Amino acid sequence: MPLRAAPVSVLTVAYLDAASTEPLHPAAREALMTALDAGWADPARLYGTARRAQMLLDQARAEVAEIIGARADEVSFTSSGTQAVHSGVLGTLRGRRRAGHRLVVNAVEHSSVLNAASVHERDGGEVETVGVDLTGRADAAAFAEAVSRPGTALACLQTANHEVGTLQPVEEVAGACAAAGVPLLVDAAQSAGRLPIPRGWSVLTASAHKWGGPAGVGVLAVRKGTRWRSPYPEDERERRRVPGFENVPAIVAAAAALRARAAEEAEEGPRLSALVDRIRREVPRLVPDVEVIGDAVARLPHIVTFSCLYVEGEALLTELDKAGFAISSGSSCTASTLRPSHVLEAMGVLTHGNVRVSLPRGVSEGDVDRFLAVLPDIVRRIRASLGVH
Amino acid sequence: MWRRRSNGGASASETREAPEAREAQQTPAEPQSDLTIDALGRKCPIPIIMLAEQINVVPLGGVVAVHADDPAAFTDIPAWCRLKSHGHVATYDLPRGGWSIHVRRNY
Structure with missing residues (x-):
């Protein structure tokens, strides 16, 4: 040819x-360039440059927490939105093993949720998929019924669909989950920075590059009181929730983009x-x-x-x-x-x-x-x- | 990832997650149709174009059976019926793979 x-x-x-x-949002570019110089050291160490990296990381965490409606100590940064979802789904199922092995998901969730559900099923767990209507909205009544069944360990619902844009009935489903005592993982990848985060989540996931932050930063927030155990080998980073050295400059840039975007x-x-x-x-x-x-x-x-x-x-x-x-x-x-x-x-x-x-x-x-x-x-x-x- | 079942006699309507488009499938025994369109091996949108071209060959109320094995046809032929106000009667699994999708001419 x-x-x-x-x-x-x-x-x-x-x-x-x-x-x-x-x-990339201009605010993220500026923050990234600054943080590459100021935040490169290991935030887990005790000398001056390390403490500065830790301070930048804490500040970014506080900013992100405020915008998503979480406490700073509930927020961890992962290396992607997909990793946040995998860890959120599998970690909550692990933490809730005694409650049961049932996972309820919506049929139009992002593939990261459905792929984590496949892993759960392969390992002997049960997955129930709740359908959607012609607009792509999850059936809230069917969802409520599904989470009320005994042995349900976790339910997952996105804030909005990534392919068709339809908003999901998160607060309604969250009410049903709370009544049934089942934690709800909310995947806010498409809406974070654009719409307020709906209330009622137990685990929240998001992805910085979707709101104008750099690639390589995901958010995993786990509400106090939600049982969660890392599905990965333990590591000291991110309060033992996420393994691996934090990408402080990218996290700082992600927080700057989210703040600018929300404003x-x-x-x-x-x-x-x-x-x-x-x-x-x-x-x-x-x-x-x-x-x-x-x-x-x-x-x-x-x-x-x-x-x-x-x-x-x-x-x-x-x-x-x-x-x-x-x-x-x-x-x-x-x-x-x-x-x-x-x-x-x-x-x-x-x-x-x-x-x-x-x-x-x-x-x-x-x-x-x-x-x-x-x-x-x-x-x-x-x-x-x-x-x- | 959730995917519909596509083999054996398993009816897609058994799965809870299957909404409107899958409801028509009930029995594995396929009734007679007035016209059969062989679109096996053809990719969407070709099976749908073949259906649109030939729907008026059958009399009003007549049934066209589209044989197709492109996974998109399973969803798209019932969706075409909805958009064009024709009737999606049922979808039957074919023994060698693919489906026979029955469509009623409504006008």
Whole structure:
């Protein structure tokens, strides 16, 4: 195949995949550069540079704790959001072994939750999966019933879905969990920094690169009184909760990004949400045979997903890439597996021709205009190539 | 990760996590249909395009059986029925893998 020049300069690419990762926040960049010089030493040691690293770490912990509604001593930093989830799920199941072996999860949780559930099942535990409706919302009544069954050790529910943006009934489910005496792990990866953390969690997980912090920082908060035992070999770090040397500069940058993000959200959230509303309204008007997916109102401010009938997802992403849009999809041929997204499957919505648009902080209205301008013709051309007119 | 069952006679409607789209599957014995579309080995959206092209070949109230083995078809054909106001009657496992997805022409 002959090489061809990239049709669009990198500088003009519109990045519309914030749900995969948010570009580094300027406040995080500044904090990172400072902390690389001031916070490189081992925070567990006693000399001056070490104490300074410890101080930076404590300060970052206090800031993150305040924003997520936790006590500082309940918060640990992991090396990723996925690690926080694995440790949160498996550690709580371990701590609650005497209570039972049942784990209740929502069908559209992030794969990190479902993969941890598979490990639990492989080790002889029981997993009950609660279904979702057509918008992707977990059935709160079914969830309440599931957690009330004897032997339930843990329940897991995300704050909002990472593929379709629908908010989950966390406080309602938390009430049912409290009544049943079952801890609730809440995965706040997509909403932290954008929406207030719902009340009622026992274990909370989040991921810094989703809110504009650097990669390599996850948050694991375990409420006082929640039984939890590390599933890993014990280590002195992070109050014995997380093994391995803390990445202090990245943690400091993550806290700075979260603080900046939370402060900006009152303005930026509604702005992004209005752009999402516009995409939700315009796409079905401009493109025939499109299903816009997820809840139109009870949703994250920055994510909108739709599926185009008679269109192959991979072709759609390739054409959008050529037109200068960085965007992702839950269609099977676009993922590393041959199966469509488990989220779209569980919802029972169209899985082919799927596009997830997720708006980063500061996205220009012009990028959305241009997206809406190029999409109809791209879809029409792909359909025509398959003989659909 | 949760995935639907796709082999043997196990009905997908047995799983609690399976919402609307899976409810139709009840019995492993497949009844007659008015037209069978063989989309085995074809990837989505091709099976759905074949269905959309041929749904009007059967009379009103007639049933088209789509044979498909792309996992996306299992979800997407019932979703197409919902979007196009046709009826997803049931989904049956095929003995050699894949499904026979029955669709009723409503208009």
